[in-house]
Amino acid sequence: MSDDRIEVRGLTKTYEGGDPARPALDRVDLDVPRRHFVSLIGPSGCGKSTLLRVLAGLERPDAGRVAVFGSTPERMCAAKAVGLVPQTPALLPWLNVRRNVALPSRVNRRAGNAAGDPDELLSMVGLEDVARKYPHQLSGGMQQRVAIARAFGIRPDVLLMDEPFSALDEFTREALQLHLLRLWEHMSTTVVFVTHSVREAVTLSDEIVVMSARPGRVHEVLPVDLPRPRGSGVTADPRLHRVEDRVRASLQVAWESGAAPDDLVPL
Template sequence: MNAVALPATPRPNISFDRVSQVFTSSDGSEVVALDNASFDIGRHEFIAVLGPSGCGKSTLLRILAGLVRPTHGQVSIYGSAVDGPRDEIGIVFQRPTLLPWLNIRDNLTFPMRHKYGRVTAQEITRGEELLELVGLKEFGNKRPDELSGGMQQRAAIARALLHDPEILLMDEPFSALDALTRDELSLELLNIWTQRPKTVLFITHSIPEALLLADRILVMSARPGRVQEIIDVDLPRPRSMETLTEPRFNELANHIRRKVFSRHAAH
């Protein structure tokens, strides 16, 4: 098995070292979800992971989150092996998973209250700042069912940021939203990342979304999921919807499409 490594980055704070994940299916056969992935991610980098369904994108994220132990290899943060969930990580899933009986303000602080039995004054203040940052300052007393899907996902992002994690993991967070809301939240995420820099691993099926957001794109092959290419997104920042009209954007998008679809067709 051949590993493809990301180009060297200064002071990596995340390292994947020959990581593979094998699951046992219902008929007893082995399924290789992730195959020999090796790469480093530097501090405050925004990395998008792109590839066809079933290529191991979410598995990769769950291993980094400490929710799944790899079958082979090791993932480390600051040189320390990941062997379970860690405080320096925040996660945003595809669905907001907000508690329907709590208002948005209490949803933000619930994880801290659940884990530690209390919420500090500093966390309450940070929660208010985050509500303003994601455009929900006037909606803190609303329940999730009183908000649109996009607003709920904004709340989920704010909740993930409440404990000020160093690393933010996002598993297709905008895929269930309509196109306009998806674009709007992508721009808001860029704004949040600029104001409060984090190391971000962002899972997506969308080539335009990956190019708009990321510093680099990790392109996965169809199962078994391998890192087949790393794209340096050399589009200038700050980015906006105007970025999608630039010739270089189209060059990169077409290159990624050829890579994904040619390899996918081969499977």
């Protein structure tokens, strides 16, 4: 076990009631070096969220081994070293926006860790004006931005983000991608990021893990050889387009090799 990487070896996971012949994850091997930014991309249902939940210590694998910097995911989670932005924002409905963001910071302060200032975090995601509103008074995209601000507030060693920007308009999405890159550079966090956007994966990542569905497997790991720091100008770099083409080609093969004809439901 290495203390400078997340190591996944032979990870297999079937949900209760699921078909054991088609596990959600099937013998997945993955390496995420410390301080790398790695994206997972692949067809819906290929196990991306399941993999994040295993890394967060929220699901147990049926077989295989998972180590986060030489420790177990459960221990990392208990030490508040892992932050998860889930696919649907899990905010506490009885706390206003500011208190939702401040919550992990308060827990962290008790644990003696440095914590992000909730007002600063809210202005980072452009929500300083709704600090006193409650989650039900916000749009889905705004709720997601609160969840993002909260995860940053933990200043975790590992940040797991499950399609965090998918409910946002393009302008906000691009702004938050740049914010995330600045924070990641600043905080030396290791990020595992799930997205369906090839452009987003290439803009942000050091490596892109292309997954195939049914059962979920790692199809290919593609390096992104674009210089850092990356700003808004990165989209004009011809190298970005070359990597995008490679990711799309890989996804195409992963898609064709993964889906059996009986999975295709006529609409």
